[in-house]
Amino acid sequence: MKKKERRSQGWFGKTGKDGLIYRSWFKKQGIPTHELGGKPMIGICNTWSELTPCNSHFRELAEFVKKGILEAGGYPVEFPVMSLGETVMKPTAMLYRNLASMDTEESIRANPLDGVVLLCGCDKTTPSLVMGAASVNLPTIVVSGGPMLTGRYRGAEISTSDIWRFSEESRSGKMSQEDLYVAESGLCRSDGHCGVMGTASTMACMVESLGLSLPGNAAIPAPDTGRKVMAHLSGMEIVKMVENDLKLSDILTREAFENAIMVNAAIGGSTNFVIHLLAIAGRMGIPLTLEDFDKFSSKIPLLANLQPSGTYFMEDFYYAGGLPPVIRQLKDHLHNEAITVTGQAIGKINERYENYNEKVIATLDRPFNPLSGIVVLNGNLCETGAIIKPSAASPELMKHTGKAVVFEDIDDYKNKIDDPDLDIDENSIMVLKNVGPKGYPGMPEVGNMGLPPKVLAKGIKDMIRISDGRMSGTGFGTVVLHATPEAAEGGNFAVVQNGDQIELDVENRKLNLLVSDEELQQRKAAWKKPAPMTERGYVSLYVKHVEQANLGADLDFLKGNSGSEVTKDSH
Incomplete structure (x- = not known):
């Protein structure tokens, strides 16, 4: 042959x-x-940038990938793509996820590459690179950057999840600006992305559960020498993948996506997981719906006792064994035959890993929390769906009816929230509009709105908050997100008014605006679509073509797998 x-x-x-x-x-x-x-030519797709602090160590990490490629008989070529720094990009890194995926896709397709190593860490760098690579469908392996070491503040362990606590304590007068300066100096004390089960760690676990990385990739801290070894071994593995013609389409099957949903439930992964997995599935032409996230996570309890849903940190998760023992415990639920980058089945390659700390990784018969995963809500306030993360919510608020306090956009929220005359109490339901993909181009992480000082002064730490936007994976609270259609599209969410009664019933998957259909029709008839922010450049293109959150918020013309063929030769 x-x-x-x-x-x-x-x-x-x-x-x-x-x-x-x-x-x-x-x-x-x-x-x-x-x-x-x-020799096989292996591309190293690097998202190193000094504007992306989470990925600041990728220059060095790429050198270890190269060593592995060379050892296995390949030839490495490193190239840059657009890097998305979650913490500094305005208005939101999510606005540019699809652009970075296009950069990745075209860079891979246009160049003489036989296989690709994706170096990614910060929140959007992982899904954007996987989306782009999926559209080309070459042999591909992911090397994550790893989480940072656990932070310290005046003798206590802290993490990026504490940002929200510090913010509320500052606004209520319990922390001074000087206290915040001290805290920020100990918060991010090493290379790596957020050290909790935020979006970055969730994305690293996502690629491992999809079979796109070597076992153990997700949890190794960035400064640990094991991260360099992982990079070296991954460099060796991609050469084998090229030799065996093991492509993304062989790995990213429907079964792999179902596995990822179940694993995400067990680790208490970020709500952003939903929007990114949907987008990747769309690139592969795999039929995946919002309801699948509820269906496949509903029987999986929360095993990982990690912030923000639990107590511990990603560093502790690594010492406990990382993701492999979680996958091993789920063997009776997963599609164990799903193929990974090693060519072996995911059940097989994870069967030898042990759990070293049941305080960090609980067992199926004694889970950390029976509530897990993502619950998909339906009702007239979210005609095509919304989501909530039960493990991060307050049990007493999971079934509640209250009056709406509406903020028309993020500026309206900022202008009103500290006003002592704001008509709001702890039983109210905060509603933030126009922060969806089109309404605030990019869909920012503002869904977990800070509570008003007049409520914080009572010692209240949580209220129901609903928006068409997203929430940071480090955030927590009874927060309903990704309400669709978003306000900018003119559905029922667009016409919620102050004083309307809203009913949330998580157990029964319901989110309803207790207003008559006739009244809603009258309000929608009077509604006017907001003017676009700009008619220029990528942002204009994005607003015209971005799909709703329940479809993954990808651009409509990027759906499907377009392959690796280059149709024209320039010479």
Whole structure:
């Protein structure tokens, strides 16, 4: 049987003028002929940037990936793509997730690559790179950057989840600005992304549960030497994947996505998991719906006692064994035959891993919390769905009826929330509109609104909050998110008014606005679509083509797998 020609040979294997151009310009980097002709060319897609602090160590990490590629007989080529720094980008890194995925997709397709290593860590760098690579469908492996070490503040362990607590204590007068300066100095004390089960750690666990990384990839702290070893081994593995023609379409099956949903429930993953997994499934042409997240997580209890739903940190999770023992415990629920980057089934490669600390990783018969996963809500306030994370919510608020206190947009919220005359109490339901994909282009993480000082002064720490936006994976509270259609689309959510009664019933999956259909129709008839923020550039393109949150908030023209073929030759 004739061996399949490697994709890179479509460039470097050519004779005549084309081959001369491709090879000679590459050789100017000091590369001998045999490196271009006889070895698989492996791209290292690097999201290193000084504007993305979570990924600041990726220059060094890439060198260990290269060592592994070289050892296995491949040739590494590192290239940059747009890097999304969650903590500093305005208005939100989510606005640029789809753009970064396009950058990744076109960079991979347009270049002489046989396989790809994705170096990603900060929240949006992982889904954007996986989305882009999925659209090309080459052999691909993910190397995550790893979580940072646990923070310290005046003798106590702290994490990025404490940002929300510090904020409320500052607004209520319990912490001074000087206290905040001290806390921030000990919050992020090493390389790596957020050290809790926030979105970045959730994304690392997502790729491991999908089978896109080697076992153990998700939890190794960024400063740990094990992270470098993981990078080296992943470099070796991608060469094997190319030799065996093991592509993303072989790994990202319907069964793999169902596995990821179940694992996410067991670890208490971020609500952002929903929107990113839907987008990746859309790129692969895998039918996945919002209801699948409720269906496949409903029987899985929360095993990982990790902030923000629990007590411990990602560093502790690593010492307890990381994700493999969680996957092992779920063997009776998962599709154990789903293939991973190793070519082996996910059940097989995780069967030998042990749980070293049942305080951090509980057992199925004695779970940390019977409530887990994502609950999908339906009702006339969210005609095509909304979500809530029960493990991060207050039990006493899971069934509640209260009056709406409405903020028309984020500026309206900021202008009113500290007003002592604001008509609100702990029984009210806060509603924030126009922070969805179109309404506040990009769908920012403002859904877990800070409570008003007049409520905080009573010692109240949680209220029901509803929005068409997202919430940071480090956040917590009884927060309903991703209400669709979003306010900017003119559904019922757009016409909620102050004083309306809202009913939340998580157990029965209901979220209803207790207003008559006739009244809602009258309000919608009078509603006017907000003017676009801009008619220029990417933001204009995004607003015109972005889909709703229940579909993954991808651009409508990016759905489906377009393959690795380059249709034109420039020479």
